Amino acid sequence: MPVLKPKKLYYGAEDVASILDYSKQHAYRVIKKLNAELEADGKFIRPGKVPIVYFKQRFGF
Structure with a gap:
């Protein structure tokens, strides 16, 4: 089975x-x-990283 x-x-x-x-x-x-915005909405954040979905949403990709 492939990994x-x-x-x-x-x-x-x-x-x-x-x-x-x-x-x-x-x-x-x-x-x-971006993480401050997420944290203000009560979302979990990872310092130094941003969720790809949120990044693309905010920058219109």
């Missing part, structure tokens, strides 16, 4: 920087802002 690789659920700073053509430092600020 399935789990689907990626979060973007890190390198992913965000690459997608938005930002520096890694700026990407961390974007992630922090």
Whole structure:
């Protein structure tokens, strides 16, 4: 039986920087802002990472 690789659920700073053509430092600020929005809605967050679904929703991808 083949081993399935789990689907990626979060973007890190390198992913965000690459997608938005930002520096890694700026990407961390974007992630922090998005996580603050999620936390204000009572959602669980992972520091330094942002859910891919939420990122795409906020940036219109």
